[in-house]
Amino acid sequence: MNSVVAFVVVMLVWTVSDFVAKKTKSLLSSLFVASIIFLIGFLTNVFPDDLLASSSLLALAGVVVGFIIVHLGTMISLDDFKKQWRTLLVGIAAVVGIAVFLLVAGLVFGGGVQPGEYGEVAAQPLDFVIAGVGAISGGTISVIIIQEAALGVGLTTVAIFPVLIVALQGLIGFPLTSVILRREASRVKAQVRPGELSVDEAEEAATASTSRLPDAFRTTAGTLFVVGVVVLAAIGINNLTDGVLNTFVVALIFGIALRTTGIFKPSVLAGIDSLGLMMIAILILVFGPLATVELSDLASLAVPLLLAFVCGLAGIAVFAAVTGKLVGYSVSMSIAIGLTALFGFPGTMILSQEAARGAGESPEEVAAIEGQILPKMIVAGFSTVTITSVIVTSIIAGHIGR
Incomplete structure (x- = not known):
């Protein structure tokens, strides 16, 4: 597909999605609307399978995702990060809950896909539970681990x-997360108005301060360049530890540390010319898998799904x-934290911001609500998707096929 045409189509989809989200006050999140449009487009072949790749946004996303993670780190103060030990526990519990309930389902319902359609050995219930x-x-990363294990024993369906x-x-x-976060945002707003939460503190946390970087490094x-060096350092640590210290986790910690020491200002990428395009590129990563969906696969695996x-x-x-x-x-915040297992970053950031904008009636209220929700959701996404999972x-x- 022509690269310019693909780029224009993707931007049109995102424009429509953002418009719907604003009109519905984030009841229909932009990510959900875009997902529906892309899924229908790919299933009906209105969109070619190479639409996202041809737009060059997927390639850009692969480069800048680490930059955005560092940026997220600079949005969270060290004190905020220390406070998130409860979020980490809730995120871990959510992953354990998924494992326990799926295991019970596998034991109760049994069954499994038999050989035939893919010419493979029979898949047992436990194989689908693990997958x-x-x-x-x-x-x-988790999907790649599962795929390697399944293909290693001839289980294509798994x-x-x-x-x-x-x-x-x-x-x-x-x-689901959008609805639940809107409820949490309304609860937080009710605390802001009587003065239980300080709007001034939220504004102060959102206000960019000067950094220690020379003026030459404050341009776009x-x-x-500086953030890129930090990302390269995170990649190097990931490689040295064979992935034990994940690139994105290290990048997040670097971002928090550099903000705390004053080297980076809060929200380090805010204000540079390329941030908007970088964010759109990152969001396209969410929709990439939709191009691989086949109706035949959905039909054959409908019950397990x-x-x-x-x-x-x-x-x-x-x-x-x-x-x-x-x-x-709160129950709503806890479930929202658990649901980050379904999407992780960048959904954690976008949905939090949309919920805050939907509930807040002034910039101060939006800042206060976002200050309460966003740090929890960012840490939640890393605790579920990046670490625990x-x-x-x-x-x-390793138990697949045994």
Whole structure:
């Protein structure tokens, strides 16, 4: 597909999605609307499979995702990060809940895909349980781990299963989380107005301060250079530790540390000319898997998919809500934290910002609400998708085909 045409089409889809989100006050999130448009477009062949790749945005996203992670780190103060130990516990509990409920479903319903359609050996219920846990709670890395294990023992269907989950889970996770975060945002707004939360503190946290960088590194090019060096350092640590210290986790920590020391200003990329395009490129990563969905695969795996999502969501809701209650979080915030397992970053940021804008009636209220929700959701996405899921999936993937 022509690159310029592809780029224009993607921008049109995002323009429509953003318009709908604003008109519905984020009841229909822009991510959900865009997901629906792309899914229908790919299934009906209105959009060619190479639409996203041809737009060059996927390639750009692969380069700048680390930059945005560092930027997110500079949006969170060290004090905020220290306070998020409860968020980490709730996120871990959500992943455990997914595993427990899917295991119970596998034991109760049994069955499995038999040999025939893909010419493979029979897949057992536990194979789909493991694939479902890794896919629902994780992202690309977890799916790759599952696929390698499944293909290694000849289970093609099990290898396809997590890809379909990843492709579809945003369609479920985005609207659910949007509704729940709107409820949480309304609860926070009710605290802001009587003065329980300080709007001044929220504004101060959102206000950019001067950094220690020389003026030459405060331009668009200079800022991108410095942040790029930080990303390269994060990649180097990832490689030295064989992925034990994940690139994005290290980049987030670097961002927090550099803001705390005053080297980077809060929201380090804010104000540079390229931030908007970088964010759109990152968002396109969310829709990439939709181009791989086939109706035949959906039909053959419809029952396992339905069970995986129903039981996975039940596990998230129960375990996250109970754990959140124990550590002092509201039920709505706890479940929203758990639901980040379905999408992770950048959905965690976009949905938080949309919920704040939908509930707040002034810039001060929006800042105060976002200040309460956004740090939790950012840390939640890393605790579920980037950390816990990868660890859990790495442990259980070896049991596929046994």
